[in-house]
Every structure is written in structure tokens, then in C-alpha cells.
Amino acid sequence: MQLGVIGLGRMGRIVVDRLLAADHDVVAFDIDDDAVAAAAEAGAEPADSLPDLAETLEAGDGEGKHIWLMVPAGDAVDAALEELDPHLEPTDVVVDGGNSYFEDSVRRAESCSARYLDCGTSGGPAGAELGFSLMIGGPEDAYEELVPAFDAVATGPDGHERMGPAGSGHYVKMIHNGVEYALMQAYGEGFELLHEGRYDLDLESVASVWNNGAVIRSWLLELCEEAFHEEGSDLGDVADRVEGGSTGTWTVQEGLEQEVPLPLIYTALGERFGSRAEDGRFSRRLANRLRYGFGRHEVPRR
Numbered sequence: 001m002q003l004g005v006i007g008l009g010r011m012g013r014i015v016v017d018r019l020l021a022a023d024h025d026v027v028a029f030d031i032d033d034d035a036v037a038a039a040a041e042a043g044a045e046p047a048d049s050l051p052d053l054a055e056t057l058e059a060g061d062g063e064g065k066h067i068w069l070m071v072p073a074g075d076a077v078d079a080a081l082e083e084l085d086p087h088l089e090p091t092d093v094v095v096d097g098g099n100s101y102f103e104d105s106v107r108r109a110e111s112c113s114a115r116y117l118d119c120g121t122s123g124g125p126a127g128a129e130l131g132f133s134l135m136i137g138g139p140e141d142a143y144e145e146l147v148p149a150f151d152a153v154a155t156g157p158d159g160h161e162r163m164g165p166a167g168s169g170h171y172v173k174m175i176h177n178g179v180e181y182a183l184m185q186a187y188g189e190g191f192e193l194l195h196e197g198r199y200d201l202d203l204e205s206v207a208s209v210w211n212n213g214a215v216i217r218s219w220l221l222e223l224c225e226e227a228f229h230e231e232g233s234d235l236g237d238v239a240d241r242v243e244g245g246s247t248g249t250w251t252v253q254e255g256l257e258q259e260v261p262l263p264l265i266y267t268a269l270g271e272r273f274g275s276r277a278e279d280g281r282f283s284r285r286l287a288n289r290l291r292y293g294f295g296r297h298e299v300p301r302r
């Protein structure tokens with residue numbers, strides 16, 4: 001099968017490599033010329049623009065052209081689709097493998113001239129060796145047509161599934177990320193208490209022993225073990241400012257709209273936002289002043 005891959009960063013490059021390793025043909029494009037050259041070196045056919053990629057692709061036997069987008073969510077997806085659209089036919093398939101907002105995917109599926117699949121991708125760049133977990137929404141015939149490509153990019157046939165109609169793939173991935181935030185927060189709190197607590201503990205050993213048979217073993221816990229191994233039990237000079245947040249925000253918004261309480265995910269998101277205050281959190285500073293106000297407790301000053 002031949003695929004055009006657009007966006008050759010951390011994730012797109014893995015998509016290219018896994019497709020090539022499974023003997024698929026890849027036409028590759030990125031706005032970064034170096035990324036295109038590196039993909040060409042790996043065996044992909046380089047394209048020098050989106051129209052060039054679309055025109056280089058050939059429709060298969062009874063099938064359309066296949067294009068996989070792996071660009072940052074938001075404007076980059078709309079920009080790429082706008083440029084591609086004049087070159088697309090209703091028999092073609094476009095996959096968006098990024099972390100797009102599910103309602104954007106529904107809108108794009110309605111306006112795209114090709115069949116559109118929204119594909120939530122989990123496993124991160126670390127998933128290169130094993131393959132990804134893919135959560136796919138959109139027309140069943142388009143999903144079936146792309147199964148050989150999904151088999152290659154995912155961990156295998158069990159690593160991908162059609163979730164339902166347009167938007168459902170990115171909806172499931174959005175909530176996956178909300179769960180990811182909450183799990184990270186839970187591990188973070190546990191290890192913080194161990195670090196600040198009564199015993200002088202080697203946190204790599206704790207993570208290691210937990211990863212061997214404990215109820216709370218997981219891949220995130222293996223990544224905790226790796227982090228303590230590489231940074232030390234006190235995490236060395238790793239800063240406490242945490243970036244990201246879009247998928248967690250959308251999950252919380254959806255919880256509010258559906259009236260489903262998500263206290264853990266909301267708290268994890270709030271902790272992230274709280275980590276970004278330049279000068280300490282205003283609310284904590286006000287709490288200090290109020291404790292003086294009602295209790296004459298000493299106010300710590302900067």
C-alpha cells in the first residue's frame with residue numbers, strides 16, 4: 001500500500017519508519033526540509049509541497065489515495081487540509097493521527113472532499129519499537145481499507161480499533177489523556193510523600209519493586225523508575241513547571257457538559273496550571289495574608 005505522510009516530527013517519523021518496515025511505500029512531506037531529507041534517506045519518496053505529495057500519490061486498485069497527517073493539532077491541520085482539498089477525490093482517505101479536538105474532526109470530516117478518519121494515537125515517541133495504540137473514528141469502509149497501514153503503525157492487529165463515527169477516535173483519545181493526567185498526578189503525589197516522608201528512600205527501588213507484581217504496576221510507573229534512575233531520587237534539576245494541558249482541558253470541559261464529575265482529572269489539570277505561576281500562586285499568598293488576618297500567624301515574605 002502507498003501512503004502520503006505529512007508531518008515528520010517525533011510521531012510522524014515513526015509512522016513513516018513503521019510503514020516502510022512493513023514494506024509499504026511512503027511519500028513524505030514536512031515544512032521542514034531537513035525532516036523531508038531524513039525521511040528520504042530512510043526510504044520514503046520526498047515531496048516538496050502538499051500539492052506535490054497529493055499528485056505523486058497513485059490511487060490503488062479499486063482504492064483511492066491515502067494520506068496520513070501527523071502535524072500539531074489546530075491551525076496546522078486546517079491549513080494542510082485546505083491546501084490538499086483541491087487534489088482530493090471522494091474515494092481518497094485522509095487520516096488525522098494527531099491530538100485534534102474531536103469537534104474539529106467532526107467539522108473536518110463533513111467538509112473534506114475525501115473520506116476522513118480521526119485517529120487518536122497513544123504510545124508516544126517511546127512507542128516506536130512496539131508500535132502505537134490507535135483509536136479510530138469515521139467511515140467503516142475507509143477504516144477497513146487502511147487496515148494494512150494501521151497494522152503496521154500500531155502494535156499489530158490488536159493495537160487499533162474503529163471506535164465509531166466521525167470524532168469518536170479523537171474523543172476516546174481526549175479522555176485517554178485525561179486519565180493519563182490523573183495517573184501521573186497520583187504517582188506524583190505518592191512519590192512526593194515518599195520523598196518528603198519519614199524514611200530516606202531510594203525511589204528508583206520503590207518504583208522497581210512496585211513494578212514487579214504490585215497492584216499499581218504500569219508503563220507510567222516504569223517511566224517513574226526510569227526518571228529516578230536517570231535523575232536521582234530528588235529528580236535533580238528537573239523544574240516544577242508543567243507544560244501541555246489542551247487535551248486535559250477538553251476532557252474537563254466535556255465532563256462539565258455531560259454532568260459527569262471528574263474530580264481527579266480536574267485536580268491534575270489544576271496542579272499543572274498552578275505550576276506555571278511565575279511568582280508563586282496568588283491564592284497561596286492570599287491564604288498566608290488571611291491566616292494573619294484571622295489568627296495573627298506570621299506572614300512569610302519574599
Ligand SMILES: NC(=O)C1=CN([C@@H]2O[C@H](COP(=O)(O)OP(=O)(O)OC[C@H]3O[C@@H](n4cnc5c(N)ncnc54)[C@H](O)[C@@H]3O)[C@@H](O)[C@H]2O)C=CC1
Binds near residue numbers: 032
Ligand atoms: N509526542 C507525543 O507524545 C504525541 C503526540 N501526538 C500528537 O501528534 C501530532 C504530532 O506530534 P509530534 O510529532 O510530537 O510533534 P512535532 O512537533 O515533533 O512534529 C510536528 C511536525 O509537523 C510539521 N508541520 C507543522 N505544520 C505543518 C504543515 N502545515 N505541513 C507539514 N508539516 C507540518 C513540523 O515541521 C514538525 O516536523 C500532534 O497533534 C501531537 O499532539 C499524539 C500522541 C503522542
Ligand SMILES: O=C(CO)[C@H](O)[C@H](O)COP(=O)(O)O
Binds near residue numbers: 099246248
Ligand atoms: O497525547 C500524548 C500522550 O498520550 C502527548 O504526549 C500529549 O502531548 C500529552 O498531553 P499534554 O501535552 O497535555 O501533557
